Amino acid sequence: MNTPTHDRNAAAFAESDFIDLAAAIDQVPATHRELFLTKLVILLAAGAPPGTLSERIERARKHLPA
Amino acid sequence: MYFTWQDMPCTPPAETDSALAEVVIVGAGPIGLATALGLARHGVRTVVLEARNTISQGSRALAMNRRSMQILDQLGVGGRVLDNALTWSAGWTFYDRQQVHSMEIAPPPSEKHGQTNLQQCWMEQFLLDALLATGLSEVRYQHRVTHLDAEDDAVTLAVSTPMGDYTLDAPWLVAADGPRGMARRCMGIDYEGTSYSQRFVINDILCKEPLPAGRRLFFSPPYLPGKTVLMHKAPFDMWRLDFQLMDDQDAEVEMQPERVHARIRAHFELMGIAPNYELVLTSVYKANAVSLPTYNTGRVLFAGDAAHQVPIFGGRGVNHGYEDAHNLAWKLARVVKGEASPQLLDSYTQERRSALLATLAELTRTTIFITTPSAGLALVREAVLSLSITENFLGDLFDPYATPPHECTDSPLNTQDAHGDFPPACRPGALAPDAELDPIDERLYDRLGPHFTLIVFGDTVPPVDAESTDDPLRILTLPVDSTAGRLFAARPGTCYLIRPDNRVAARWRHATAGQVNAALDVAACAQSKEMQ
Numbered sequence: 001m002n003t004p005t006h007d008r009n010a011a012a013f014a015e016s017d018f019i020d021l022a023a024a025i026d027q028v029p030a031t032h033r034e035l036f037l038t039k040l041v042i043l044l045a046a047g048a049p050p051g052t053l054s055e056r057i058e059r060a061r062k063h064l065p066a
Numbered sequence: 067m068y069f070t071w072q073d074m075p076c077t078p079p080a081e082t083d084s085a086l087a088e089v090v091i092v093g094a095g096p097i098g099l100a101t102a103l104g105l106a107r108h109g110v111r112t113v114v115l116e117a118r119n120t121i122s123q124g125s126r127a128l129a130m131n132r133r134s135m136q137i138l139d140q141l142g143v144g145g146r147v148l149d150n151a152l153t154w155s156a157g158w159t160f161y162d163r164q165q166v167h168s169m170e171i172a173p174p175p176s177e178k179h180g181q182t183n184l185q186q187c188w189m190e191q192f193l194l195d196a197l198l199a200t201g202l203s204e205v206r207y208q209h210r211v212t213h214l215d216a217e218d219d220a221v222t223l224a225v226s227t228p229m230g231d232y233t234l235d236a237p238w239l240v241a242a243d244g245p246r247g248m249a250r251r252c253m254g255i256d257y258e259g260t261s262y263s264q265r266f267v268i269n270d271i272l273c274k275e276p277l278p279a280g281r282r283l284f285f286s287p288p289y290l291p292g293k294t295v296l297m298h299k300a301p302f303d304m305w306r307l308d309f310q311l312m313d314d315q316d317a318e319v320e321m322q323p324e325r326v327h328a329r330i331r332a333h334f335e336l337m338g339i340a341p342n343y344e345l346v347l348t349s350v351y352k353a354n355a356v357s358l359p360t361y362n363t364g365r366v367l368f369a370g371d372a373a374h375q376v377p378i379f380g381g382r383g384v385n386h387g388y389e390d391a392h393n394l395a396w397k398l399a400r401v402v403k404g405e406a407s408p409q410l411l412d413s414y415t416q417e418r419r420s421a422l423l424a425t426l427a428e429l430t431r432t433t434i435f436i437t438t439p440s441a442g443l444a445l446v447r448e449a450v451l452s453l454s455i456t457e458n459f460l461g462d463l464f465d466p467y468a469t470p471p472h473e474c475t476d477s478p479l480n481t482q483d484a485h486g487d488f489p490p491a492c493r494p495g496a497l498a499p500d501a502e503l504d505p506i507d508e509r510l511y512d513r514l515g516p517h518f519t520l521i522v523f524g525d526t527v528p529p530v531d532a533e534s535t536d537d538p539l540r541i542l543t544l545p546v547d548s549t550a551g552r553l554f555a556a557r558p559g560t561c562y563l564i565r566p567d568n569r570v571a572a573r574w575r576h577a578t579a580g581q582v583n584a585a586l587d588v589a590a591c592a593q594s595k596e597m598q
Contacts, residue, residue: 038449046459 067346068272068302069187071120074207079225079232087113087204088402090223090236092211092249095122096186097370097387098242099193099205103141104395106200107516110402113234114203115225117210117243121194124347125270125306126186127384128298133471134388135179136500136511136568143192144179151184152301156280162288163336166454176501176549178509183279183300186384211248214239214366221365238402239366240394242387245354247372253363257375259356259426264437265317266296266308266351269326273343274303283436285451289332292444294436296379297333305343307333308351308378310437317350353377353433355426361390361415369394374422377433382425390418396516396566406591413479421472428469471497474569481563481572481585489555494572498564501550510550511568513542518571518586519564523556528577539586565589 028036045053089105091098094116102112130138130147138144159167173180197203212231213224221239225232241249245257282297293310300306309329311320319325326348334341354375361368370387394414400406438444450459473496474480480494492499498521500511513519519540520530527541546556554562561577562570563585572585 034445035449035452038445039453042446042449042453042459043457046457 068304069121069185069191071123071187073119074116074121076119076208076227076229077204077206079227079230087111087234087236089113089238089240089398090115090221090234091240091242092223092247093241093243093370093372094118094190094194094205094207095242095244095370096127096189096193096384097391098240099190099197100137100141100388100391101240101242101369101395102203102205103143103193103197103200104391104516105399105402106197106202107141108396108399108403109202110399112203113236114197114205115209115211115223115234116205116207119208121187121190123187124185124349125300125304127189127387128183128185128300128306129384130182130184130388131382131385132173132177132179132181133497134385135182137388137392139178139511140392140514140516140568141193141196143196146192147182147184147189150188150301151182152279152299153180153182154279154281154299155180156278157283158280159283159285160287161285161451161454164455166285166451167458174499176499176553178500178511183298185300185302185304188301189384211243214249214252216253216364216366218364237365238398240369240398241366241372242369242391244371245375249366250358250368250372253366255358255360255363257354257356258359259354259375260430261356262353262377262433262437262439264313264353264439265311266353267311267317267320267326267329268347268349268351269307269309269330269345270300270347271305271307271330271343271345272303273305275305275339275342277339284333284336286448287333287336289329289336292438292448295333304346309333321348321350323348351378353379353437355430355433357419357422357426361418362411367394367398367411367414373418374426376422376425377429379429379432379436382429386418386422386425389421390414392567393418400590410591413477417474417477417479420474420476424472425469473497477569479565479571479589481588483573484581485575487575488573492554492562492570492573494570496570498562498568498570499550499553501548501553503544503550504548510544514564514568515540516566518566518590520582521550521554521562521564523551523554523560524558526559526576528561528579528582530579530582539582563589 025033088110089112091102091112091114094114098114102114105112135144138147155170155172157169158165208227210226211223212226215222221236223234223236225234241247243249279299284295286292287295296308298306331341355377357374358368361373369390376383376386397410397414401408401410434443435447438447453459475495477495482494500509502509517538517540519542522541522543523546530539544550546558559576561574563572565571571589574581
């Protein structure tokens, strides 16, 4: 079994956020999920330092299925 | 009707006299006429050829900014325009049924003008009247240019009229004949840039509803989900309504009266207004953000829509045209009169194309927000707009009216600052600010004529011999402790050299006569710099 070598200093994704996000997605009708997630990103990006969104987009893009 | 169109008589070809024309201008739209009027201010005779038999139909180029109004003042028509125009400074943005943003674009307190709306037909009429009054121009309606041959020293035009055809030799040609102009096509020059597929049906309607003037932008109204509607008030109880078409809609079908009226009635219902209106005109528009690679080729110069096409969403199209005319007139006049090398005209392309490309870059963002040409853009716009019902996200997004005038800071006509303590405002290449000249009831721009002006703050005028060069230089002394002094960051002895088109050419804390004359040579002739 492989041992993950994660950066222990990286910002953590809290367990409570995991639960909250999953619950929110479940509560939004499937036809509105794309719009809901876009709004969520806009709200997060609006308060973030400049460049944060483009950096996160690149990170997220790397984790898309091949 | 808000304007009476008259048939313009056709001048018989036999009565034409090309020997009188130092410059031939193709197109009697606002930019062709403004260019002719600008040349007349310098004593240059023109012949203007226009294929139409009347002044333009429809509201067309409606919205003028304060820079255009300054230019029109200097051309002598600003007063008539203001007497008939509608000024405005507010805008409102709606999403679905709710207002999500408002804008206020009042001009700076020192400026005379703000946003001004007047139908293009009136603009053409006022410019035509002023041009004919100069006695230096002949405007020939029903004279269609069918071909041109551009040689090194002249341009030969083939002209067709209802009374016969003729040829006309032009020492210089200004093509202000619009995006489908014959001059551009004959010379085989193509536009570069982006054309958007989204289309808008444009309607002029007469309606006496007393709504405040301003630009209203409706995103995703209930009767046109996902699309955009623009509404703009014009003088003479006219409203302009632009409806974006759905992607699968046929423009020809959507221009049929029953479709047009159905959209207008749906829009009036959304606004809670009784549909009491008269439909005047319907046309189709598609946004183009394109420019020619050069605006001067040998003896041919391009201006207005013949040189570039700008999306209408920021009210810039005709405004760039007026700036073309104002930039070009003094330079071409100097070249025609033998006072400057034709290389001066290279700076026309350099300055105007640079300004145009800056606008296109900005309006591209506005245009894609309004037209959403991709699924991703449509999704993010929908998210932003719906969030904006309660969150102020639109304030920083795509407000094309907030942009200050372009500064030609890289113009070869500039002399760079010799003193490092000037602020960025009013730097070489920027437009001189206007100001009231206290305590006299006069404005700075009233004192800037079609010549170079040396503004001197304080009493110490450099010993410049104003008549010693080919460029009679007007000297204007202003107090340091004044509105103008503050706007120009002046101290006693500060000097600004202002070009005939109101741009700063050079500035000094203390100038010598040699420095002023050298800067004048650079700005007026441009023969000692990189254009050689």
